[in-house]
Amino acid sequence: MSLVDAAREVRERAYAPYSRFKVGAAIRAASGAVYRGCNVENVAYPEGTCAEAGAIAAMVAAGETELVEVAVIADSPSPVPPCGGCRQKLAEFGRADVPVTLATTDGTLLETTIGGLLPGRFDAGHMDRT
16 A cells, blocks of 8 residues: 555544535655554644644654655645645654655645755754754
């Protein structure tokens, strides 16, 4: 199963009763394992969880901390990029050259990288004071 197909499958489990905008994400960790996440809304909108954040949480819960590939899918006229917060979350666990596939449910794909999504990313190197 491709990473986009894994994201497509988990998207169907999204909890989006308010926006009805379901998003699925799948990430491949350095081990090769695939972790999935879907958006989970809350009536108090800021308290929801993005699909990408859910996939990252599943990866970390499994004991892994490095991702090597990302796919995100939504039912939209054009591929939907991760929000700003999720771009930073992806950057925390993946190098700038990690491939990211953004997809629509009708098959449109946009290929980019974590660095392409978040140029000038903030990372641990910015905190090094030596």
